[in-house]
Amino acid sequence: MLGAFAVGKTSLVQRYVNSIFSEKYQTTIGVKIDQRKVEVNGREVNMILWDIHGEDEFQKIKSSYLMGASGYFIVIDGTRKNTLEVGKKIQEMASDATQNAPWIALINKSDLKKEWELTQSEIKQLSENGWHIIETSAKEDYRVEEAFDEIARKMLGQQGKNPA
Amino acid sequence: MESLYIRGTNKGEILVILGDPVKFFGRELKKGDLLEYLPPFAALFPLSRKNIFLPNIQTETGIWVNIYLEHYASHIFALMIDNTKNALELKKKSQERNQEYLNNPKSNDI
Numbered sequence: 270m271l272g273a274f275a276v277g278k279t280s281l282v283q284r285y286v287n288s289i290f291s292e293k294y295q296t297t298i299g300v301k302i303d304q305r306k307v308e309v310n311g312r313e314v315n316m317i318l319w320d321i322h323g324e325d326e327f328q329k330i331k332s333s334y335l336m337g338a339s340g341y342f343i344v345i346d347g348t349r350k351n352t353l354e355v356g357k358k359i360q361e362m363a364s365d366a367t368q369n370a371p372w373i374a375l376i377n378k379s380d381l382k383k384e385w386e387l388t389q390s391e392i393k394q395l396s397e398n399g400w401h402i403i404e405t406s407a408k409e410d411y412r413v414e415e416a417f418d419e420i421a422r423k424m425l426g427q428q429g430k431n432p433a
Numbered sequence: 434m435e436s437l438y439i440r441g442t443n444k445g446e447i448l449v450i451l452g453d454p455v456k457f458f459g460r461e462l463k464k465g466d467l468l469e470y471l472p473p474f475a476a477l478f479p480l481s482r483k484n485i486f487l488p489n490i491q492t493e494t495g496i497w498v499n500i501y502l503e504h505y506a507s508h509i510f511a512l513m514i515d516n517t518k519n520a521l522e523l524k525k526k527s528q529e530r531n532q533e534y535l536n537n538p539k540s541n542d543i
C-alpha cells in the first residue's frame with residue numbers, strides 16, 4: 270500500500286483483512302504487515318500485505334520496503350488533489366524498485382464524491398494514459414474486495430477477468 | 434540491541450536465534466526457533482541483494498523493530514532484529530503534523 274499520508278491505506282487493509290473501519294486517524298509509522306488468503310481462479314493464495322506509512326514530512330518511503338514486492342496499490346484521496354501528485358512520484362520510484370511489478374491506482378473515499386477535488390475528466394485522462402484505476406471506499410466497503418482480487422490476479426499474471 | 438540470527442542450509446531451512454521474543458502472525462519468535470521461513474520477509478529472501486535494512490516494522494504487539502537481513506550465500510541468511518527502538522516519539526510528531534495539514538488543507542504542500 271503506497272501513497273501520501275491519510276489517503277486511506279490502513280483503512281483499506283483493515284476493511285479487507287478485518288472487515289472494520291474507523292473514522293479516527295492513526296498515522297502509520299514504518300510498516301504494518303498483514304495477510305489474507307485470496308482465491309484466484311480456484312487457487313488459494315496467501316497475500317502478504319505491507320501497509321506502508323504515507324509520505325510526509327518525517328517519513329520518506331524507502332526503496333528497501335518495496336523490493337521483492339509482487340505488486341502494489343498507489344492510493345489517492347479523491348478529496349485531496351495533491352495526493353495524486355504524491356502518488357505519481359511514488360509510483361515512479363516503486364516501478365524502479367519492483368522492476369515494473371503490476372500495480373493499480375485506488376482513488377479512495379468515493380463516499381465523499383461530492384467533495385472530490387479530482388474531476389472525472391482528470392481521472393479519465395489518467396485511464397487514457399494507461400492507468401488501471403478503481404474508485405474505492407474503505408468506509409462504505411465499496412469495491413475494496415474487488416481491488417484486492419484484481420491485484421492478486423495481476424500478480425499471478427492472470428489478468429483476464431472471466432474465461433470467455 | 435536484541436539479535437536474531439537466521440542461518441540456513443542449502444535446502445533453505447532457516448535457524449532463528451533471537452533475544453527478546455517478537456510476535457508476527459500469532460507466532461512468537463524466540464531464541465532457538467527453527468523456521469522454514471519468516472512469513473513477512475519471505476518475499477525478500479530470494480533476492481540476490483547482500484544486505485537489507487527494514488526500519489520500523491510494526492510487530493503484532495504494537496512495538497516497532499528494526500530488521501537487518503544479511504545474505505551470506507545461497508539460502509544462508511543472518512537476521513538481526515533490534516527491538517529496543519522506540520518509535521512513539523516519531524509517531525507523535527508525525528500524527529500531529531499530518532492532522533494539522535488535514536485541518537488546514539492550504540498548507541498541505543508536501
Ligand SMILES: Nc1nc2c(ncn2[C@@H]2O[C@H](COP(=O)(O)OP(=O)(O)OP(=O)(O)O)[C@@H](O)[C@H]2O)c(=O)[nH]1
Pocket residue numbers: 273274275276277278279280281291292293294295296297298321322323324377378379380381405406407408409531
Ligand atoms: N470518508 C472516508 N474516510 C476514509 C476512507 N478511508 C479512510 N478514511 C479516513 O481517512 C483518514 C486516514 O485514513 P488511514 O487509513 O489512516 O490513512 P493512511 O493512508 O493509512 O494514512 P498514513 O498511515 O498516515 O499514511 C482516517 O480518518 C480514515 O477514517 C473512506 O473510504 N471514506
Ligand SMILES: [Mg+2]
Pocket residue numbers: 278279280295296297320321322323
Ligand atoms: Mg496508515
